[in-house]
Amino acid sequence: MAAATPDAPGAAPVPGSPAWWADRPEPRGAPRRGRPALDTDHIIATALRLVDEHGAQAFSLRMLADALGSGTATLYRHFASKDEILAHLVDRVLGEVDLSDLDALATWQEVLAAMAHRFYGALRRHPNAVPPLMAQVPVGPNGLAQRERVLHALLDRGVPVGLAARAFTAIGHYVIGFTAQQHGPTVASPDAAPQLASFYRRLDPTAYPAITRAAATLTSVPLIEEFRFGLDLLITGLERHAPRTPAPAGP
C-alpha cells in the first residue's frame, strides 16, 4: 500500500525532513560519540566536492570512503545512512549563501532580489547538488538561519508578517524550479540555453507553429535575464499587497 509516506507515526523520520532535523539537537559541531577519527565537517565537505565533480548519481559511499582514506563501515559511525549525509550536504550548500549584509538594503524589494540572486548563485556553483536539494524543504540549521534573516529583514521594512512568509516561499520555489530546469545535471552544459533554443527552432513548423515562432524570436536570451524576468514578475506582483515605502533605516 502507501509505500512513500515518510514520517508516519512510529516510523523513523526521513533524513532531511523537518521531524528528522528536529531530532538533531546540536545545530553546529559537537561530535556525537567520543572523539571519532574522522571529522564530521570534513566528511561532508569531501562529499560535496565529490558530488560537484562526479554528479549525485555517481557519488557512492565507497567513493567517499576512498577519498577519506577510510572504509565505508567507518562512515556509519558518523551518519546512519547515505541519505543523512546528503541532508547535511544540502544544508552545507545553503550555508554558502551569504546574507550578512541584508541590513544595508533600503527596500524589501531589494532584500527579496538579493536573496533570490544569492540563492541562485549557490545552486549554480553546485548544479549536481540540486537534485538532492530539491527533494526537501531546507530546514537544516543553515536553511533556518537564512529563512530567519530574510524574514527579519522583511519585517523590519514594514512587510506584514503573513505576506513576508508567503513571499519567501513563493520566491524560493521559483528559484528552485528555475535552477532545476535550467541547470540540473541533465542539462548542465555551459551552453544549455542556446542548445534548448536551437532544439525548439529545428522542430517542424507545421507540427509546432507557435513553438518555432517563439524560438525564432527569442534567439539567445541569456539565462540570467530569463531568471530576472520571472523574479521581477513576483516582486512587482507583491507590490500590490505591500507598502512601497521603505522603512526608515535604523542606525
Added chain:
Amino acid sequence: MAAATPDAPGAAPVPGSPAWWADRPEPRGAPRRGRPALDTDHIIATALRLVDEHGAQAFSLRMLADALGSGTATLYRHFASKDEILAHLVDRVLGEVDLSDLDALATWQEVLAAMAHRFYGALRRHPNAVPPLMAQVPVGPNGLAQRERVLHALLDRGVPVGLAARAFTAIGHYVIGFTAQQHGPTVASPDAAPQLASFYRRLDPTAYPAITRAAATLTSVPLIEEFRFGLDLLITGLERHAPRTPAPAGP
C-alpha cells in the same frame, strides 16, 4: 575533469535531454523492432504504476520485469537504459494534463491559470514521479504538445510572442518548484503542510523570532491557497507587460 556535462559532441545524448528526444523520430506508437512480445506503452504504464506505489527510489528494473512477467534482459530490447524508461514515464505523466478546452477561456490570464492548475494536478497525482520530472526540461512528445497548445492560446489572445514564451517558462518553473518542495517524496504525507507549520512553531523563539512569529500567524494555510498566491503574483506581474483586453473570441 568535467564529469557531468552530457550531450557533449561525440558522446551519446542523455536520455530525456533535447538532443536525445530529437533522435527519436516516432512521436507515438510504432514498435522499433519487428513485433516484440511486450508493448512499449504497457511497459511505461506499468513502470508509472510501480513508481506511484513504491516510489522512484525503490523502483527497479527487476521489479518492473516481475510485474510484466518477464526478465530484466527483455526490457533492453525496448529501451537502452533505465533512464530511457524514466524519460518516457515523465512524458506519460505530462500526457495526463488535459488542455483540450483552452479555447473556451476568454483571457490569457485564464489560460495561464488553467495550465498551472492542471499541470499542478498531474504532479500531485504522481508525487513519486516528481524527482525524475524535475531533472529535465519536458521536451518529449507530450511536453511539446502542451507547450504548443499553451503558446498558441496565448498568441491567439494577443500576447506578444516573446512574452508568451517567457510567461510559460516562468510559470512552469514555479509549478515545478512548488510541487518539488511541498509534494516531493520526502514530504509526501497528506498532512505535510500542517507538519511543516508546527515544526516552525515549535522552534526556539529566542533563536528564530521571525520564523516563529510568522508560523504563529500563518496557522494552517491550505496548500492550494499558497499555490494560488504565488501564481497570482506571476500573472498580475505579467499584466504590466501585456494587454488586459481579451481578444475577440473566434467562432
Added chain:
DNA sequence: ACCTGAACACCGTTCAAGT
C-alpha cells in the same frame, strides 16, 4: 531470429572478527 538465465561489477548496509 528472437528471447532470457545467469553472470558481471557494482551498490548501501551490517556485523563478526580484529586491534
Added chain:
DNA sequence: ACCTGAACACCGTTCAAGT
C-alpha cells in the same frame, strides 16, 4: 572500546546459451 574487512542482499547492464 573502537574500528573495519568481508560479507549480505541487492542494483543496472551484458552476453552467451538456449529455443
